[in-house]
Each structure stands twice: as C-alpha cells, then as structure tokens.
Amino acid sequence: MTQIKLYNSATKQKEAFTPIDENHVTMYVCGPTVYNFIHFGNARPAVIFDCLFRILNSAYPKVTYARNITDVDDKINAAALEQKVSINEFTQKFTTAYQEDMANLGNLTPTLEPKATDHIQEMLDINQVLIDKGYAYESEGHVLFDVTSNENYGKLSNRNLDDMQAGARVEVADYKKHPMDFVLWKPSDTGTTGWDSQFGFGRPGWHTECVAMINKHLGKTIDIHGGGRDLLFPHHENEQIQGQCCQSETQDYVNYWLHNGMLNIDGVKMSKSLGNFITVRELLEQHDGELLRFALLTSHYRTTLNWTKDLLTQSQQALDKFYTVLRDTQDIKAGESDINTNPVVMALYDDINTPQAIAALHQISTDLNKKEGNLELLKAQFIQGAQILGILNKDPESYFKSGDGLDEASILDFIEQRKAAKKNKDFAGADKIREELLAQGIEIKDTREGVIWQRVR
Ligand SMILES: [Zn+2]
Structure with missing residues (x-):
C-alpha cells in the first residue's frame, strides 16, 4: 500500500503516517463553540479533516473520527442567562445549525460528536489526577495547571514561558502562582451555570474537555489531532500538556498534530470589527455547498x-x-x-x-x-x-438543470417550438428561440441523441 504522509506540527516535518493500530485509526478534531452560527473560517477545518477522514477510510478498515461540540463557555453562559434559557436549550439550536451546515458542505457525519457538558465528571477526574501528580493546584475555588511543573510545556507551539507572557494578554490574578498558569476549573456564582464538585460549585475551563473526550472515546494516545492553526496556542499546547501529564512519561497523547491555515476575505483577515465576517449559513444561502467545498479545497490546507x-x-x-x-x-x-x-x-x-x-x-x-x-x-x-x-x-443532468429561472416545462415547450420551426424550414425563427432562451440563462445544444439543455452560470 502506498504510504500516507502527513505534516506533523509537533515535529515540523512531513512524516510517514503509521497508526498505532493498523485495524483502527483514531482522529480527533476540535469543533465549534456553539453560541452563534459559525463563521466561514470554521468551515475549512471541517472540510479538510473530512477529506482526511475519507483518505484514511480508503486505506484502513476502520477509522473513528470525533469532532466535538463545545457547549459550555462564558459567552454561552452569558447569552443563555440573558435569554433566560438553560445553556442546553440555547446551544441546541446552534448545534443543529452547525451540523446542517457541515452536511450541506458535503462533509460526512463524524463517527462521534461528543459534547463538553456530557463529560463534566471526566474533566473533574482529570483535574484530580493532575493535582495528585503535582501538575495542578487548587486556589480560591479554581483549579489551575502549574505551567512550571513540566518542562515540555511550550514544546508543541515552540514557545517558552517568556515568549508566551510577552505575546499574550494574560490575566494576572493573585490566585495564580505563575501568570501563565491556566484554568482547569473555575467557580460559578449561584444562579449561573455550574456543577457541584470536590472543588466547589463551578465550571470547566476550555482546554480540559478535549482531553476528557479523547481519553474516554478514543484512548490515552490517539493517531491524529486536528484543528485550525489559531488553536495551536494556547488551546492545543494546554491540551497536550494535560493529556501528557495524565499518563505515563513515555506515552504520548497525540502522535500527529495537524493544523490548517487561516482564511482571508479578499486578502484581509476575517473579523467582526472589519465588517467582513461571513457565516457559513449566509454563504450557503447564496451558493451551492459543493461549490463552497470545492473552493475551500483549491488551496493546500x-x-x-x-x-x-x-x-x-x-x-x-x-x-x-x-x-x-x-x-x-x-x-x-x-x-x-x-x-x-x-x-x-x-x-x-x-x-x-x-x-x-x-x-x-x-x-x-x-x-x-x-x-x-x-x-x-x-x-x-x-x-x-x-x-x-x-x-x-x-x-x-440535475447538476446542469437545477437552478433559478425558467422552469423545466417552459424550457421544453420552447425546445418543441424550435423543433417545429426547423421542421417548417423557419430557421430564423428557430435561431430566435435559441437566443431568447440564452438570454434567460438557458443554453441548448443539438446532439445526435437530440436536443440537450443546461443552465449557464
Ligand atoms: Zn480542542
């Protein structure tokens, strides 16, 4: 079999892909935070990793592909509170919308679509393991990861602690030992979203959920972890160190890290403040999903x-x-x-x-x-x-015939009239009908099998 090669962000080179188990390949991709219709930039990883899912399926007998749904987050909590609905009710609408949009872009349904809120206990268990092993600590209702506790922190994204501090807007808080220490669990006020736990009433930080879902559904070490390049730091760095610290020193958390590049609109980064922010839904209202998918695939990921x-x-x-x-x-x-x-x-x-x-x-x-x-x-x-x-x-046939404008019955009617004109040797009349159709976006061709028509785009 021909060797699949993948560029591994962890080693910064293209490597031969060797799965842990030839009979079962595992892949995890970070999905959306469902507080809104997703922006078009988020469609790129979904399409790219769907393509990789298909590639792997062509080469291996079984592939499990998990793409998660982040359904708890401070933006979600605030929006749900404002609308006086539960976070589940609030996120369900956007989860369904995301799944519909992804299907309309021609993506296969992933094997698993786990939700963060279904894994709160697993996240708490990870926090406890990290505390017990000396990698995390409790402080004022928070659980924090101690970034100085493991020398591998920063390796994935190739940053040292000084770079990180200089480049990030870190929250300096007196409950942290080091400004870069990141939150695994944080306290919630009564009345806001939270869960009872051994650390008090609170909610998880973002970076633990993927570790919890990977460990539960795919195993301690997975073959491939994917996501947008913007997730490399801090999300994947923070995920990697937790995944690594949860298990033995010799066992890796992820064997191949893959990151897709960003998407610009007319040469400019997409952002709300620049007014060039487009949702997948808006684009799907204007264009066929296959066209959007094809356009996304024209550049290397x-x-x-x-x-x-x-x-x-x-x-x-x-x-x-x-x-x-x-x-x-x-x-x-x-x-x-x-x-x-x-x-x-x-x-x-x-x-x-x-x-x-x-x-x-x-x-x-x-x-x-x-x-x-x-x-x-x-x-x-x-x-x-x-x-x-x-x-x-x-x-x-249906590709060329689907679209707006004249309906099929009218088009066939015109074609019949043209046929009759030709039969009566009224060639000028026949040409006129052809031109009229073309003016309405319908092209007709005479072939040996008869007249065929299509819409001109
Ligand atoms: Zn993730």
Whole structure:
C-alpha cells in the first residue's frame, strides 16, 4: 500500500503516517463553540479533516473520527442567562445549525460528536489526577495547571514561558502562582451555570474537555489531532500538556498534530470589527455547498486561503467542466481503479495535497474528453478521486438543470417550438428561440441523441 504522509506540527516535518493500530485509526478534531452560527473560517477545518477522514477510510478498515461540540463557555453562559434559557436549550439550536451546515458542505457525519457538558465528571477526574501528580493546584475555588511543573510545556507551539507572557494578554490574578498558569476549573456564582464538585460549585475551563473526550472515546494516545492553526496556542499546547501529564512519561497523547491555515476575505483577515465576517449559513444561502467545498479545497490546507469572487468563479468553471465530462462519458463504464496508481489519490496521500489532486482531475478529464488512453480506467480514477475529495456526487443532468429561472416545462415547450420551426424550414425563427432562451440563462445544444439543455452560470 502506498504510504500516507502527513505534516506533523509537533515535529515540523512531513512524516510517514503509521497508526498505532493498523485495524483502527483514531482522529480527533476540535469543533465549534456553539453560541452563534459559525463563521466561514470554521468551515475549512471541517472540510479538510473530512477529506482526511475519507483518505484514511480508503486505506484502513476502520477509522473513528470525533469532532466535538463545545457547549459550555462564558459567552454561552452569558447569552443563555440573558435569554433566560438553560445553556442546553440555547446551544441546541446552534448545534443543529452547525451540523446542517457541515452536511450541506458535503462533509460526512463524524463517527462521534461528543459534547463538553456530557463529560463534566471526566474533566473533574482529570483535574484530580493532575493535582495528585503535582501538575495542578487548587486556589480560591479554581483549579489551575502549574505551567512550571513540566518542562515540555511550550514544546508543541515552540514557545517558552517568556515568549508566551510577552505575546499574550494574560490575566494576572493573585490566585495564580505563575501568570501563565491556566484554568482547569473555575467557580460559578449561584444562579449561573455550574456543577457541584470536590472543588466547589463551578465550571470547566476550555482546554480540559478535549482531553476528557479523547481519553474516554478514543484512548490515552490517539493517531491524529486536528484543528485550525489559531488553536495551536494556547488551546492545543494546554491540551497536550494535560493529556501528557495524565499518563505515563513515555506515552504520548497525540502522535500527529495537524493544523490548517487561516482564511482571508479578499486578502484581509476575517473579523467582526472589519465588517467582513461571513457565516457559513449566509454563504450557503447564496451558493451551492459543493461549490463552497470545492473552493475551500483549491488551496493546500497549510497555506492561508484567500477567499475572493474570482476563486468562486474559477471553482464554478472547474465544476462545470468536471460535470460535463461526467455527462459526456455516461456510456463509458468505470473499470477497476487501484488506489495506488490513481494520481488523484496519490496527491491526497501526500499530506492532503488537494490542489495537486484537482490538477490530476483536470488532466484525467482532458484525456477523457480527447478519448485518449484506457477510458474505463480513467473514468474509474476520476470517480474514485472525486469521492475522496467529497465532490461530483450529483447526477450530472440535475447538476446542469437545477437552478433559478425558467422552469423545466417552459424550457421544453420552447425546445418543441424550435423543433417545429426547423421542421417548417423557419430557421430564423428557430435561431430566435435559441437566443431568447440564452438570454434567460438557458443554453441548448443539438446532439445526435437530440436536443440537450443546461443552465449557464
Ligand atoms: Zn480542542
């Protein structure tokens, strides 16, 4: 089998991927904090790691992919309090919305979607283990991780304590021994969200939940942990050190850390204050989910993706081309495609190189159009590659026919009128009907099989 290679943020190099258990690969990706509709930047990790899930599924018999839901957080607590509803009621709406949005982008449902609030006891247990081992301490109703207790703190994100302090707006509080000590548990006032515990009534800090869910559902050491690069510090650094300290010194918490790059809008970082903040939901109202997914996959996941109108136009053209190939090769039966010789899949096995995989799809479609080579093999490679990218799964006819404007019955009516005009040798009249249709965004073509039509985008 061809070797899958992945860039590991922990070692800062591309490495051969070797799972702990060849028969069962484990992957965890940090999901959203559900206090709002998610912004489009959050769609990128979901699509990238869905693609990796498909890659792993093509190579291993079983893959467990967990993507969590952070459903407790100070923003959630404040919003729920303001609306006088429980945090569960408040977060359910946005959890469902997130799951719908992710499905509309063509993502498979992860194997597990654990929620933070279902793992409070597991988080408390981790806090206790860390206290017992001397890595954490209690102070004024808080449990804090002592960042000076383990020399590995900072290794993942390549920072030392001085850098961190200089770069972060750290809360200096007298209950902390060191300003960078981070909160594992914090006290809640009565009337706000909280749980009874051996440390008093309170709520968890963010960084423990992923450790708790990983340990419970996937094991002490997992193969792959993914997320956006913005999570590397402090979230993943703080997660890594807890995961590591919970177990023996020799056992790792995560074997491969993967981080995707950020997303800019027209060259500018997306932010609420700049007014270029777009939610996935807003984009899905304007565009088909497959188009958004394709556009997200056109850049390598580790680069910064620049989201522009041109990117969408080019992506639409590429999808139109690919669906045209599928429509025009409907009579070619797909043969058998060996994963190991499929250039699309090989690009994906090489650190999820989606732009190269898309380039390979272009090459195959050119060959298919020219009717060059082993057409049955090319068709099989085309379909297999597209499946792992999670695209081109619509019926090509309906792809070209779906959309706004004239309904199908009216279009067919025009086509009949044109046929009648041609029969009566009224060619000027037939051309006029064709032009009228084109003006309404409908293109018609005469083929040996009869007249076909499609919407022009
Ligand atoms: Zn996380």
